[in-house]
Amino acid sequence: MPTGQTLLYFIYVLAAASVILAAESFFLSIAGRRARAGIINRRLQRLGEEKPAEQSLQGLLQERGLTASGDFIFGAIALNRLYTQSGITGNPLAFLAVFLLAGLVLALLLPLLLHFSVIVAVIVFLIVGFALPILVLRSARDKRIKKFAVQLPDALDMIVRSLRAGHPTTVAIGLVAREMPDPLGTEFGIVSDEISFGLSLEQAVRKLSERVGFEGLHLLSVSLSIQAKTGGNLTEILSNLSSVLRERRKLRMKIRALSAEGRMSAWIISLFPLLMLGVLSIAAPSFYGDVWGNPIVVPVFVIFGSWALLGDFIMYRMVNFDF
Numbered sequence: 001m002p003t004g005q006t007l008l009y010f011i012y013v014l015a016a017a018s019v020i021l022a023a024e025s026f027f028l029s030i031a032g033r034r035a036r037a038g039i040i041n042r043r044l045q046r047l048g049e050e051k052p053a054e055q056s057l058q059g060l061l062q063e064r065g066l067t068a069s070g071d072f073i074f075g076a077i078a079l080n081r082l083y084t085q086s087g088i089t090g091n092p093l094a095f096l097a098v099f100l101l102a103g104l105v106l107a108l109l110l111p112l113l114l115h116f117s118v119i120v121a122v123i124v125f126l127i128v129g130f131a132l133p134i135l136v137l138r139s140a141r142d143k144r145i146k147k148f149a150v151q152l153p154d155a156l157d158m159i160v161r162s163l164r165a166g167h168p169t170t171v172a173i174g175l176v177a178r179e180m181p182d183p184l185g186t187e188f189g190i191v192s193d194e195i196s197f198g199l200s201l202e203q204a205v206r207k208l209s210e211r212v213g214f215e216g217l218h219l220l221s222v223s224l225s226i227q228a229k230t231g232g233n234l235t236e237i238l239s240n241l242s243s244v245l246r247e248r249r250k251l252r253m254k255i256r257a258l259s260a261e262g263r264m265s266a267w268i269i270s271l272f273p274l275l276m277l278g279v280l281s282i283a284a285p286s287f288y289g290d291v292w293g294n295p296i297v298v299p300v301f302v303i304f305g306s307w308a309l310l311g312d313f314i315m316y317r318m319v320n321f322d323f
Contacts, residue, residue, distance in 0.1 A: 041185030086140035103129030156242035259319035
């Protein structure tokens with residue numbers, strides 16, 4: 001066989017082998033992603049990294065802004081608690097630094113590019129650097145608590161069935177940690193690990209309540225504390241608590257449905273003046289004439305804007321109930 005033809009066949013073999021290896025690499029990558037996606041909560045993902053269980057527990061706590069022992073990492077307890085309850089992972093100081101940097105950049109660009117006053121730039125910096133991260137954390141916390149409220153009754157029922165089958169409490173909690181998705185799965189997994197490393201059930205559930213901020217967990221913590229001190233049927237207590245939480249959720253959803261008209265009215269009443277102002281400013285810029293140059297305009301806008309915000313707050317309180 002000629003040398004050139006042999007070289008050509010060799011190149012074909014290399015090309016075929018490259019295609020096969022690329023296809024295999026692509027398949028393994030997709031299979032790995034599917035396997036990771038099949039893991040239903042964050043704790044199981046960390047345990048799948050083949051690290052010691054204690055190290056995985058410390059990592060889960062530290063990425064939530066806590067120390068390795070589960071305590072708050074810095075002195076501003078209220079802000080640290082809000083960050084932990086939001087479920088956002090990472091260093092809380094780095095999270096705040098991102099917003100501070102964004103606020104500083106906007107504050108520097110507004111006077112230079114858009115010729116805004118220094119006062120406006122300072123207000124924008126305060127809003128973006130300090131108010132916006134708190135709003136983001138509160139929104140994330142509320143969404144997470146709503147998910148937790150949906151999952152908790154099912155988790156309690158699972159614990160009750162496991163206890164009735166003869167399993168100890170720690171095994172029942174571990175079953176919930178394996179079978180339930182986030183956010184509840186990881187949180188109960190942390191409880192299971194903390195009990196394994198020496199905390200009592202009451203202490204672990206109390207820390208769970210602080211990490212999540214859901215009032216149903218406070219009821220669970222109180223129930224377990226009373227049961228530990230006075231005795232009683234734990235399965236009956238948890239079963240009754242699950243029923244109470246379901247009825248509370250049903251009542252809350254019913255109230256939300258009945259107050260839907262009030263909430264929609266509040267949105268329409270609040271946004272309609274701003275919408276009309278924008279439409280008139282675009283369609284007929286001269287409609288207001290020289291009124292913007294009048295010195296009384298800014299105080300009037302501040303007064304009536306504050307009055308409107310007060311009305312929005314009153315309507316919000318009328319259609320939102322805490323019970």
